Amino acid sequence: MAEKFDGKHCSECGGDNFSAVHDEWMRRTFFFVEKGQLKMCSSCGAKFLVCQQCGNLYTRVHPALETWEVSLSCPVCNNVNPEVKAWDGTSARP
Numbered sequence: 001m002a003e004k005f006d007g008k009h010c011s012e013c014g015g016d017n018f019s020a021v022h023d024e025w026m027r028r029t030f031f032f033v034e035k036g037q038l039k040m041c042s043s044c045g046a047k048f049l050v051c052q053q054c055g056n057l058y059t060r061v062h063p064a065l066e067t068w069e070v071s072l073s074c075p076v077c078n079n080v081n082p083e084v085k086a087w088d089g090t091s092a093r094p
């Protein structure tokens, strides 16, 4: 991730074409995904959590996600998602 993530372009390939996806595994794994919405980059398949406030991309979500990787706030509107903020890095829910 060399480029700064701007919430409108894919952090992996720079693409700007996204479609809403449903990922059952990620919904089960990350509670902020269960409550939110996911979008997938049409070019490279990277998945992102959608900002509840402005609808742009909040942060990238992938199976090996670490706490330091998630956005502290939306890069577009600075909205703070309390579920992402509260996430402690545990991927599996009880």
Ligand SMILES: [Zn+2]
Binding pocket: 010, 011, 012, 013, 014, 015, 041, 042, 043, 044, 045, 046
């Ligand atoms: Zn991409």
Ligand SMILES: [Zn+2]
Binding pocket: 051, 052, 053, 054, 055, 056, 074, 075, 076, 077, 078, 079
């Ligand atoms: Zn936002």
